[in-house]
Amino acid sequence: MTVVRKLMLLLALAIFLSLPFGAAFAQDVMDPATFGLDASKPYDGTHLKFLICCSTAAQFASAAAKGDEEFTAMTGISVSWGDLPFGSFQEQLYLEATNPNTEFDIVAFVDAWGTNIYDFLHPLNDFVEEAGIDWNDYGPAYQGAATGNSDTIYGLPFRGHPLLLHYRADVLEAVGMEPPATWQDVSAISQAIVDSGMDITPIAMQYGLNVDQNLFNWYSHLWGAGTDIFDENWEPSFNNEAGLAATEQYMSYLRDGYSAEASVAWNEQEANTELVQGRAAMFVGWWWMASRMSTSDIAEVAENAAFAPAPGWEGGDIASYGYLWPVGILKQSDSLDAALEYLKWLTHPITERRIVLDEEFVNNVAVRLSILADPEVNEFHNGLLEIASAVLANARTIPLIPEYTEIIPVLAEAINELATDPMADTQAVLDLAAEDVRFVMQAAGYYD
Amino acid sequence: MRKKRWVPWVLVGPALLIIVLTTIYPLLAALYFSFHKYKLRSPPQFAIQIGDGGISIDWSLLTLDNYALAFNDSRFINSLQVTFWFTVISVALSVIIGLGIAVIVQKGGKLHTLTKVLLIFPFAVSPALKGYSWRFMLNENYGIYDLLIDSLVVKPINFLLSIVNALPFAEIPLVSESIVWLGDKFWALFMLAMSETWGWAPLIALMFVGALGSIDEQIFEAARIDGANRLQIFFRVTLPLLRPVILIVTMLKTIFSLKMFDQVVTMTGGGPVRATQTINYYIHQVGFVRGLDIGYASAQSYILVVILTVCAVLYVSLVLNRD
Numbered sequence: 001m002t003v004v005r006k007l008m009l010l011l012a013l014a015i016f017l018s019l020p021f022g023a024a025f026a027q028d029v030m031d032p033a034t035f036g037l038d039a040s041k042p043y044d045g046t047h048l049k050f051l052i053c054c055s056t057a058a059q060f061a062s063a064a065a066k067g068d069e070e071f072t073a074m075t076g077i078s079v080s081w082g083d084l085p086f087g088s089f090q091e092q093l094y095l096e097a098t099n100p101n102t103e104f105d106i107v108a109f110v111d112a113w114g115t116n117i118y119d120f121l122h123p124l125n126d127f128v129e130e131a132g133i134d135w136n137d138y139g140p141a142y143q144g145a146a147t148g149n150s151d152t153i154y155g156l157p158f159r160g161h162p163l164l165l166h167y168r169a170d171v172l173e174a175v176g177m178e179p180p181a182t183w184q185d186v187s188a189i190s191q192a193i194v195d196s197g198m199d200i201t202p203i204a205m206q207y208g209l210n211v212d213q214n215l216f217n218w219y220s221h222l223w224g225a226g227t228d229i230f231d232e233n234w235e236p237s238f239n240n241e242a243g244l245a246a247t248e249q250y251m252s253y254l255r256d257g258y259s260a261e262a263s264v265a266w267n268e269q270e271a272n273t274e275l276v277q278g279r280a281a282m283f284v285g286w287w288w289m290a291s292r293m294s295t296s297d298i299a300e301v302a303e304n305a306a307f308a309p310a311p312g313w314e315g316g317d318i319a320s321y322g323y324l325w326p327v328g329i330l331k332q333s334d335s336l337d338a339a340l341e342y343l344k345w346l347t348h349p350i351t352e353r354r355i356v357l358d359e360e361f362v363n364n365v366a367v368r369l370s371i372l373a374d375p376e377v378n379e380f381h382n383g384l385l386e387i388a389s390a391v392l393a394n395a396r397t398i399p400l401i402p403e404y405t406e407i408i409p410v411l412a413e414a415i416n417e418l419a420t421d422p423m424a425d426t427q428a429v430l431d432l433a434a435e436d437v438r439f440v441m442q443a444a445g446y447y448d
Numbered sequence: 449m450r451k452k453r454w455v456p457w458v459l460v461g462p463a464l465l466i467i468v469l470t471t472i473y474p475l476l477a478a479l480y481f482s483f484h485k486y487k488l489r490s491p492p493q494f495a496i497q498i499g500d501g502g503i504s505i506d507w508s509l510l511t512l513d514n515y516a517l518a519f520n521d522s523r524f525i526n527s528l529q530v531t532f533w534f535t536v537i538s539v540a541l542s543v544i545i546g547l548g549i550a551v552i553v554q555k556g557g558k559l560h561t562l563t564k565v566l567l568i569f570p571f572a573v574s575p576a577l578k579g580y581s582w583r584f585m586l587n588e589n590y591g592i593y594d595l596l597i598d599s600l601v602v603k604p605i606n607f608l609l610s611i612v613n614a615l616p617f618a619e620i621p622l623v624s625e626s627i628v629w630l631g632d633k634f635w636a637l638f639m640l641a642m643s644e645t646w647g648w649a650p651l652i653a654l655m656f657v658g659a660l661g662s663i664d665e666q667i668f669e670a671a672r673i674d675g676a677n678r679l680q681i682f683f684r685v686t687l688p689l690l691r692p693v694i695l696i697v698t699m700l701k702t703i704f705s706l707k708m709f710d711q712v713v714t715m716t717g718g719g720p721v722r723a724t725q726t727i728n729y730y731i732h733q734v735g736f737v738r739g740l741d742i743g744y745a746s747a748q749s750y751i752l753v754v755i756l757t758v759c760a761v762l763y764v765s766l767v768l769n770r771d
Contacts, residue, residue, distance in 0.1 A: 087713060091736040098488045098740075116489045116740055208631075209719030262588045264631035264720065270587070279589065402489055406739045413721050420631055420720040 029354065032074045035345045036131055043338035044076030050342075051096055052108040052327075053089035055081045058363035059159060059288075062355045063346060071345045077338045079106075087211070093117065097330060105333035106342065108158060111145035111324045115402045122329040122336060124153040124343075131344050137368045141322030141395035148400040155326025156347045160367040161286035162391035163220065163310035163320040164384075166272070166293050170304040171200060171281040179308040183221060183249055186282065186311055190258035193281055204280035205259040207419035210267035212412040214419070217284050217310075219398065220320040221246035224313025229399055229407070229437075234446045236437045238411070239430035246313075247426055251418050264419040276301060284310050286323065287388050288365050294382075307384060309391045322395030324367070353377065356385075364388075403444045410436045482746035483510045489740050514747030524748055526722050527730035528755070530637065534726060535705040538641040538648075542701050543694065545645060546652030551682075553653065554660045564657060567650035575647070579714030582643040586629040594629065633723035636716050640724050643711050648704070652697050659693040660686070706756065727752050 032039040055064055064081045072078050082104075084092050090113050096102045097117040109117065128135055133156070135143065142157040167179055175192040190202030207214045222228060222238055225246035231237040238247075253259040260280075263271060272289050274280035278298045283289075287307075294305040312318030327346065329339045345351055349368055356366045356377055364381045366372055372389040398404065414433035418424050441447065486492045495509040518524050553563045573581075585593040606622045613620055629635045663686070671681045687694075709728040712718055718725040718733075725733075727748070735745030 091732075094488055094736060094740055119489065208717070209721070210717035260588075261626055262628045262631065265628055265636075267717075274589075277589075405737070409733070409738060413719070416719050417721045420633070 029070055029350065030074060034350060035074075035348045037074055037341055037344060039074075041074075041076040043335070043341060046077045046335050046338040048077060048079045048105045048335055048339055048342055049103050050079055050081045050106040050108070051084075051093060051104040052082050053084040053086045055083040057288075058358075058361040059355060059365045062358045062361035062363060063351070065361075066351065066354065067342075067346070071342065074345075075338075075341055077341060079342055097121075100332060102330060102332050104330060105335050105339045106327060106329055108325050108327045109155065111326065111400065112398055112404055112408065114145075114154060114326060114328075115148055115400050116405060118148060118152075118154050118402075120331055121154045122331050122333070124156065124328065125151075127340050127343070128153055128156075131340075133344075133347070134370075137349070137370050139322065139369055139392040139395065141392060141397055142324050142367055144397040145322065145324035145400065146326040149397065155328030156343055157324055157367040158327040158347060159325035159365055160392075161288055161323040161365070162388045162395055163216065163284055163323075164287045164290065164387060164391065165308045165310055166275055166283045166285060166290060167306050167308065168200075168275075168281045168301065168304045169306040170300070171198065172306075174198065179306070180282075180311050182314040183224065183311045184314040187249075187252060187256070187258070189282070190253065190256070194257070198281075200278070201260050201274065201280045202258040203253055203282040203284075204266070204271040204274035205253050205263045206266045206268045206271040206285075207254060207259075207263050207416060208265045208267050208270070209412055209416045212408050213268045214415045215408065215412055216268070216286075216321055216323070218247070218250050218411075218415055219396075220284075220310060221250045221313070223319035223396060224316045225249075226313075226316055229411075234441055236434035236441075239427070239434040243430060244427055247415075247418070247430060250415075251426065254419055255422070264416070287384065288363070290364060290384055291362060307387055309387055312394075318394045319396050320391060320394065321398060322392055324397075356381070403440050403446075406440045407437050410440070478746040478749055481743050482514055482750050483512070484743045485509075485511060485513070486743035486746075487739065487741050488736075514744045515751065517744060518748050518751055523722065523725070523730060524727075524751075527725050527727045530723065530725055531706060531708070531727045534637060534641055534708055534724075535702055537638060538644045538705045538708075539698060539701045541641060541645040542648040542652055543698055545649040546697070547656055547690075547694075549649060549653035550656030550660060554657050564654060567654055569650075570647045571651040573647060575710035576714045578643050578647055579711035579716075582639065582646075582711070583630065583715045586639060588626060588628065630716055631720055633720055636720055636724050640708075640711055640716055643715060644705065644708065648701060652701070655693060655697055656690065659690055663689050706752075 028034050052060065054060060060081065064079075067079050082092075090110070093107060093109055093113060094116060096104050097107060097120045107117075107121075114121075127133075135153075138146070138157045142160050145160075146155050146157050147153050165179060171193060172179060172189065175189065175196050175198075177189045177192055180186045180189050186203060193200065193202040205217070222243060225242040227237050227240055227242035227246065229236065229238050237243065254261075254263060260274065266274075268285050268289075271280075272283055272285055272292060275283040276292050276296045276298075278296070278301045283293075290305075290307055294302055296302045296305070309318075310320045327343065329336060329343070333339055349370055352366055352368055352371050353374065355361075356363060356371060357380055364384050366377070366385060369389065369392075371377055372385045372392070374385070378385050399407075410433050414429050418426055418429055480494070480496075484492065484494060486494075493509055495506050497504050497506060549567070553560050553567070582593075585591045588594050602623050609620050609622055612618050627635060629639050667685060667689070668681060671685050676684065707728055708726045709732065712724055712726055712729040716724040718729055731745050731748050731752075734741050734748065
């Protein structure tokens with residue numbers, strides 16, 4: 001027997017042996033029982049509308065494609081995803097959620113926005129219990145964000161982001177420094193980069209006003225320094241001594257020249273672009289942006305892309321914002337049971353795992369602790385999910401009260417004012433913002 | 449034959465119905481909402497209630513609180529100021545630049561005709577896209593406008609200043625080459641107005657080209673015979689004759705400037721701080737993004753309507769008196 005024949009026989013044998021396993025795997029994800037779906041297709045022909053933005057994002061595109069192919073085949077339920085631009089998503093969400101005649105059944109929402117539509121969302125506590133969903137598979141920050149820190153589950157965690165430090169390994173190596181564990185380390189490393197004379201900005205920050213993204217890292221500073229937006233009596237506390245120290249540290253990257261002057265107008269995408277295009281050495285932002293750096297067209301950036309947990313506070317807490325998009329069902333939906341079937345499938349660990357391992361739509365966003373700890377998933381994403389898991393262990397939520405959407409612009413404007421006016425007195429600006437915040441809370445009856 | 453009176457009503461009926469549904473109803477509804485505490489996140493309680501017993505009115509639910517709040521809201525007052533300055537800058541720039549373009553391209557010839565055709569394109573660009581484009585083009589690292597301004601304006605000025613500074617005792621500071629256009633309160637508002645001018649000036653130019661073409665050439669000929677030079681002809685003949693068109697264009701542009709919204713969202717986000725928060729932007733934030741306070745947003749809208757009405761009446765009467 002020639003060598004070629006032997007090889008062909010071996011190949012045929014291998015294909016033959018692999019068939020049952022392949023079929024079994026295919027059967028798993030096409031078997032309603034795998035996801036706890038009703039095999040009798042009681043909702044056959046039902047069409048669901050899902051209000052969400054940015055459906056071309058890899059995670060969403062992967063889920064939508066799999067839904068069309070697999071979920072619909074198993075249940076007969078078809079689902080159409082909205083594709084709003086992020087900029088108009090919040091407004092559309094509110095208008096649809098409060099519309100008694102809305103055509104939408106399912107909605108995804110940013111945690112802070114959800115507070116305004118809780119009354120319009122179907123509580124999911126019973127569903128979670130009946131469907132056997134492991135609620136403890138979500139970290140405390142995500143549980144808090146999905147419930148508004150109450151006992152009612154308004155949505156299931158669907159898309160969640162911890163804050164990571166994105167950095168250039170070669171730059172830090174050149175100055176002989178380890179990745180910063182604290183914000184104070186960030187300053188020290190930044191100074192070392194400046195002193196080294198390297199033609200690169202130490203850190204790209206986002207102090208601009210667009211979509212209030214200048215608050216994300218400020219929260220980490222506040223919490224790290226030991227204070228919060230409110231004290232236990234809902235009085236503003238971000239302007240106390242710790243808040244002042246946190247804010248001074250947060251503004252120091254700009255004032256000390258570590259972040260470019262233009263960062264006073266940057267949003268997170270623009271700040272991240274500085275890193276991706278090789279003009280900055282560090283950036284602290286959501287983990288979904290990690291692939292932008294590791295796939296940068298600039299080889300020097302892509303080859304030296306490295307990630308670490310977001311910094312904490314020297315001698316203080318390590319805490320950052322765990323940003324969640326839960327997915328819930330509107331009370332107005334005429335197809336509640338079909339929508340629940342869809343949530344079962346969409347948020348199932350098998351679906352989540354397959355999405356995060358999808359080679360066609362590369363995406364690292366997962367929310368379940370079991371997926372974040374999954375060795376195969378971590379190998380696929382170079383350990384990124386383990387880093388995220390460490391961050392999420394200390395992650396927190398912002399105040400989940402309806403009034404907070406009115407307070408966010410007050411805080412974002414204060415930060416922006418401190419950034420754009422070098423002569424601004426930090427304490428005075430914070431005090432003024434605190435007065436405005438108090439006004440909102442007073443009007444809402446918090447101090448009666 | 450007897451004229452059928454109902455025929456005109458049937459013909460205009462569909463159009464009237466659409467106007468009532470899309471304009472009159474929202475206007476009246478907004479006025480009604482403005483006298484109520486009405487936030488989207490909770491079921492509204494309106495004064496007029498329709499029940500089994502017919503229509504009843506609960507007067508206690510009507511309130512002027514929303515109007516009172518507006519006059520104590522520093523953000524609302526700020527938005528009025530921002531809108532005023534935005535309107536002044538954008539109207540002035542659009543009309544002056546539009547007129548300048550019109551004077552240049554009004555002559556005949558294929559090149560001028562092609563230019564006139566191309567002039568309509570900036571106006572055709574959607575306002576939201578305009579905002580994104582301008583934000584991108586003003587980026588200090590890869591923005592073409594930033595590069596142009598630095599190369600054509602800042603560097604030549606600094607070159608001249610450095611020559612002056614070479615003189616004894618001369619110490620004039622150089623112009624910064626790193627102005628963060630959207631990070632400075634004045635420049636952000638100015639650039640927002642420029643983005644608007646970029647779209648409007650060419651359209652206004654086309655309107656002026658039409659007006660210039662309708663002026664009898666004999667008038668210019670007579671002025672030349674009387675010894676007037678080009679500048680005198682422009683300021684003493686052309687401009688006065690264009691006055692009706694300038695008035696129309698200014699009014700049209702003012703109305704559109706007061707409605708500025710899209711570019712604020714995509715270009716500046718209302719910042720820096722509150723420097724570009726126009727009224728429409730702020731009302732939208734209050735009603736649909738932040739407090740979901742439809743009652744308060746409606747009241748703000750009606751205050752704007754009153755201010756606009758007063759301005760329009762004053763403006764028109766002033767113009768008519770002058771005529």
